[in-house]
Amino acid sequence: MIEVSDLRKRYGRGVAVDGVSFHAKPGEILGFLGPNGAGKTTTMNMLTGYIAPTDGEIIINGFNMLESPLKARSQIGYLPDTPPLYDDMSVDEYLTFAARLKKVSGKDGRASVELVKRKTFIEDVSKRIIKNLSKGYRQRVGVAQAMLGDPKAIIFDEPTVGLDPQQIIEMRSLIKELGKKRAVILSSHILSEVSAVCDRVIIMNKGKIVASGTTNALTRAFSGGGGIVARVKGERKSIVNAFESVPEIAEAKIKPCQEEGAWDVIITGKENADVRETVFRLMAAKDMPLLMLKPVDLTLEEVFLKITNAGEGFGEYGGDRSDKTGDESGDEPGGEPSAEKSGASDAEANARDEGEKEENVSGGDN
Amino acid sequence: MAAIIRKELHEYFTSMTGYASISFFLLVIGFFFTYFNLMYADPDYAATIASSIFALIFMAPFMTMRLFAAEKRQKTDILIFTSPVSIASIVVAKVISAITVYLIGMAITIILPLTLAPLGKLPVPLIISAYVGFALLGACFMSLGAFVSSLTSNQIVATISSCVLFVALFAIDAFLPLIPSNGAWSFAFIMALIAIIAALTGYTTKNYISPVIVILVAGGANAALFFIKRDIFTGLIFKILDACSITGRFSNFSAGVLSIADIIFYISFSVAMIVITIAAIEKRRWR
Incomplete structure (x- = not known):
């Protein structure tokens, strides 16, 4: 469905994305995890054809993004980190425009608009002007836009940022439902979010993939030392x-x-x-x-510290290994890094716990 | 493409932009109409149009400022540029919608010469010719404004830069008689142009070799020509600027001279602006 090989993006002298390769199948939710500036958004912008890669190949449902961009783009729904909304339009006007833009018009277009409104629970704000909507509703209108025309692949950039816990849960179940038939890629900088929703995870840092594998394998590998x-x-x-x-x-x-x-x-x-x-x-x-x-629920920083401390030992965490329990600790040379980390100041740990609390609560449901 | 035209027109007429620009235009042309045609009882309506074209200096930036700048600011450009619509058709659709609003304003003004019709014999061919020129001139200004808008995400910057550009376009005509006609000045002028082109080449290709090549080849050719056929340099600046002047050509239309050369010039100017707008947007994707 989505195949990416050796993707690179250079900005002037800096390198935002440095040789990233991955693939996503239909019926699979792929999570992109990484700190701010890891190259997640740049990767997604290249996947959707918003910016062009310096090097590498992107194939969406058999269409090459560079050779047949229009066909490749028509296979994708995209929700960028800021939902691309026209403040002066009503929700209905906006969705109708987006549907026409995606070449779903007439009867199909109206049906598609009604369907995505129902799925994202925004029917009651159809007639409202977008600038008067709350952050949660704006985000949902953005998601509705990405679902228009039933694309084969949907890409979400930080879909739950700014939502309240209830909305986060709704958003996650929506994403899971979408991921049943389509290839869904979502990015986040919150580990528990990715582990709650995704089947497979790719961890990025400084433009490179530093670890990838099934969510279970990664979580076990990383929680072992925590x-x-x-x-x-x-x-x-x-x-x-x-x-x-x-x-x-x-x-x-x-x-x-x-x-x-x-x-x-x-x-x-x-x-x-x-x-x-x-x-x-x-x-x-x-x-x-x-x-x-x-x-101990590891925060992303801790996972990163673990990965960087473990050096080359970390790479692919394949699904075929998921039956072996307790084996992962062998991949890790010693427990010193985590021991050092728990020596971090309690105040910092507490502050982090406060911030992560709602994540952990809702993550536990899944 | 139709989706974008519909959306742009919708935005023009749900915000005050469309109404305000048309009103401003009607106000200006109405003023000249009252002054020339009514108070002085002059049937030369083409002169009224010719006097009103300066309204474009303000109207075009106001109408085109948001075309690309606003999309970038509210990040809706991601929606448009990731949709299965090519950049070329997006740009063309946006320019067409601006021109459409302009033509709507122009269509309203047809009432003015019609009110004169019962009072005497109207110079109809002259008026038609002036209107054709007026529509084409508007297309040039709108496409140039759209280009400026594509360069920035700030609407104010877009408005002011295109305003300045338009004033400069009008000013070229005013300064034409003052331009020195002697050959040495022309030579220097061409050299300056070559230097500008070299600087732009250096800026876009990001290396030092290409501007040097441009300067050596074009500058060398210029110098060689200057020493071999010095007489072609006489009055050259005037010829170049006169040929490039957008507003200068309009006087032909308002004088009733519909020449193919002028029409092609206006159309190719608009097309060129659309092409460089597409190039500017494409370049940003690759940077």
């Missing part, structure tokens, strides 16, 4: 003491949590071993109630 968080009820001192003398545990860091009389302990096993059972038995033996036990 350790676990145990919420323990009890005195700080006795908790610290309890964890001190356990051979399986490499590091245990304690920090306050929202619940009164309880503490969060971030535990890393020796050589990233699974220490959940050890922790359970330890706490039971010491008679300290274990209120919660969960893997």
